[in-house]
Amino acid sequence: MDTAQKCYMCERQATSREHVPPLCLFPEMKDTKGINFRKDLITVPSCDLHNSKKSDDDEFLMLSFSGLIKNNPVGSFHQLTKANRALRRKNKDFLEKEILRNHKYGKIQTTDGKFRIISLGNPNVKRLSSCLKHIAYGLFYHEFKERFDGEIRMILEFIEYSDDYFQTLKKFLKRKCELENELNLDLKGSNPEVFYYQFHKPDEFGLIGLKMVFYGTAEAYFSFMGKDSKEPFNLGLKLMADGFNTVIELGEDKFEFNKKTPANNV
């Protein structure tokens, strides 16, 4: 391999290549009876540190994503095959300890009137965010052929945040992406049933947006704040972040942040 290349995450020399997203998210041919969901997978150069330590994280990510109930059939299928095999190799309390805290089973009624058993609990958002940040770095490297140097922020659409502010920010970012999509940005990813993504052009502050979609429905939004980008947010977003009640209009929708409730008005 090209020894001059540096790692996608740090300044060290690359010693191998790393899949972004991790290979284990993509179903194997032995499970899919010949359908290939591993076409043209993306790899980036990686140092020992940023490759070897990640295999646990890769599996964690696969188990977290394949278990989401809104997933498309490819995601559900992956849960029933590879994810279940991985879980059977673990201790009984692995799901509770590592993937979903306060885990319990629940029942939902599907559109065909049948009941389906689902897992409920609190996802490990901190670890999920860390895994997704690595993917964001990897995709940035792949897209722009250089390591991203700066700060990455993210919102995970499939998480129900307990904080009202994050819930509103989530809806706001989703709508913002939808409006920008009308500009016909490229969707990238050769196996869109498993994963696709979309980079947005830098905005007026130099921030670059990225949307990732796993198994058709699980969306994550990222914002890359490069070293050269300006103080990132406009006044409205600044007020929001400081806790002021702020209404932002986007298209025909209004998003109210830090809504006053009788309780916190006192």
Ligand SMILES: [Zn+2]
């Ligand atoms: Zn590295």
